[in-house]
Amino acid sequence: MVTLARDSRGALLAGAHTGPLRVAPVDGLALEERAARLMARSVKRESKQAGLLLAVACTDLTTLEGADTPGRVRAMCARALRPDPEDPGVPPVAAVCVYPERVADARAALGDAPVHVASVAGGFPAGLTPLPDRLDEIRRAVAAGADEIDIVLNRAALLAGRLDVVADEVAAAKEAAGHAHLKTILETGELGSYETVRLAATVAMAAGSDVIKTSTGKLPLSATGPVALCMAEAIRDHAQQTGRPVGLKLAGGIRTAKQALGFLALVGETLGVEWLHPDRLRFGASSLLDDLVLQLRFRRTGRYARPGDLPVH
């Protein structure tokens, strides 16, 4: 049982969870067993078709490299709007996700299209630059046109037991983000146990995050079935306690349509069908879209396209 100390800055948590923060124990073996079962659902025919289209609609098409140029981001935005140039039935993705410096380029390329611009901000990926710098970066990304901000949780503070610091920083980021939605990356690969994942998720939600996200994508261990299940259960409990639905973003290591369909089954059966929506579920990925489009083309034409048949961004 953890109680968040609230000082005068408690006002930042208005509307969020304010009671004592209880974090339920998690049994790792059983969690992994359940996640494996859910990810192995047999999704066929019209359900598979719907799942593939839904996965496209829930994708945050991402590029987070030092070599991201305006041209590369423009090409990615074109892809985001029309994932399969040959098939207008494939919907646009939910958002593009870039570094703050590329937000203006993405915003310009997308125009008024219904695709969001998400920016990582706040000292991505370590989150250990000074807090004022992190908040400033968030404000500048929003000013440049980002309507979603992906920050990283302060794992150093979390693992040192300073939940108050973790919560206050998330709350400050939420305030800095203003109208933009706040997606908080837990970086679960660094947290060491499912219980810590659940704790981090609970604190991040209590402090006002609109979405909790698994990973930066910069670690070899990213979004796994058990981690997704652990976070989904935390979201379910938070919604039950506060009435506020928080979104889930699964990022890193999701490359195949089969993985995405497995995650859809896991989220749908844990949180309910209303969570299978771009407003509440995202896949953060760069190469997943290619496989989704290839699978959709196969279903349309009866043959597999070669990877070279798809546009490169």
Add this chain to the structure above:
Amino acid sequence: MTTTPSRPDAAAGLARAFAEYAPSPEGRDIVAIRPRYGLVIDGRERPAREGRTFPTLEPATGDVLAEVAEAGPADVDDAVRAARRAWEERWRDLGGRTRAKLLFRLARLLQDRAREFAVLETIDGGKPIRESRDVDVPLAAAHLFHHAGWADKLEYAMPGMRARPLGVVAQVIPWNFPLLMAAWKIAPALACGNTVVLKPAETTPLTALLLAELVDEAGVPPGVVNILTGAGDTGAALVAHPGIDKVAFTGSTEVGRAIRRAVAGRGVRLTLELGGKGAHLVFEDAALDQAVEGVVEGIFFNQGHVCCAGSRLLVQESVADEMLRRLRRRVDALRVGDPLDKNTDVGAINSAAQLATIRAYVDEAVAAGCEVHQPARPLPERGWFHAPTIVSGLGGSERIARKEVFGPVLAVQTFRTEQEAVAKANATAYGLSAGVWTDKGARILWVARRLRAGVVWANTFNKFDPASPFGGLRESGVGREGGRQGLAEYLDLAPVGG
């Protein structure tokens, strides 16, 4: 989350179409069910001497699958004599290494044809294909492999003892795990150098008969494994036969009592694996989401047709409401339907008779004013199905809280302290299984020591391993199956030099 949701209706429609899970049935074509099946005696299949047959039905539809020979007393006599001859002339002195080789071969043949066995088991018995594919068939193979390994090492399994086979073993098995129980019975018997007359349950004879084909294909000599299909009379004739040396029975406590009377005073060895009313003990510090999963798995696995099912939930009062809320939500998500569909969680009830029994228990609980929760989803119109059911508001004296329902029905009670939890868990005539759910290691040990049950699982349930002895106390049976203890039940042991 987003400020301007894009195509909300389109996404919601896709979500519903996805979450419905279009039918994904495993193909039936891999199995060829014959219109008629005979008895397997001395390596040959033949009709019953009196020519009687009975139908075996498909629980998911109620349709007849095949007509199966019903063994009478003369057939029983033939089978026991064949087993005796095979033991004396071909099997007893064959040597452990050869028996091991044959059992290993049988295990591999079963693995080779795993899908066929899984589909046949699901068609004949009604259990979900996911379970027959992932649990029944692999575990059956595991039992054969495990005991194959012991066949030439019996002196090491029983240090200081001279281990000799018993002779002819009569084995009567139930309908809830037809193939697994056959393997579970045949493997140790053969590994220890005995021959077998096996009677499968009358509602589920097909996989045991298919296994008999593999036994022959593996090169096991004729007469070592004989299969007598039939109902209660066939089983009664078998255990009453003077030519047997041991009875191994898995089934109801009522029949177990009759068998015990039938073999009393005859010098016939006996193991009984009978009913149960296993309890989950969920403490307030448990990982509740995983406890919910374990309780669901513990009672709804195989439609609750499991002797060691966790059919009682004892939950600490401080978390009882929370636990029940989560449990109901989880049960509402269970998919009941076509057992061959790969996404089915709960399949068909094995027989019309069993369905009537389960309904009678639930009706009685409703009449007594208990709170009964069932998912709203409709059940299939054909076949024998029963919704997963949670009965709460129980005092503990109701029949549904004390008797083995053998169906997808969970009876919920609460407790306040560890002492009370143990007392309530032990307040049953049975003593087969229990599950302890807590985050505290010390509590697991304290509670487990005081539970009167043959197997106690901690933070998990229904985990089976051929190396682990399984069996019950009190009205749940005598003797153990699996592990070295299970081997000893099939051996005549005497101290070396004694």
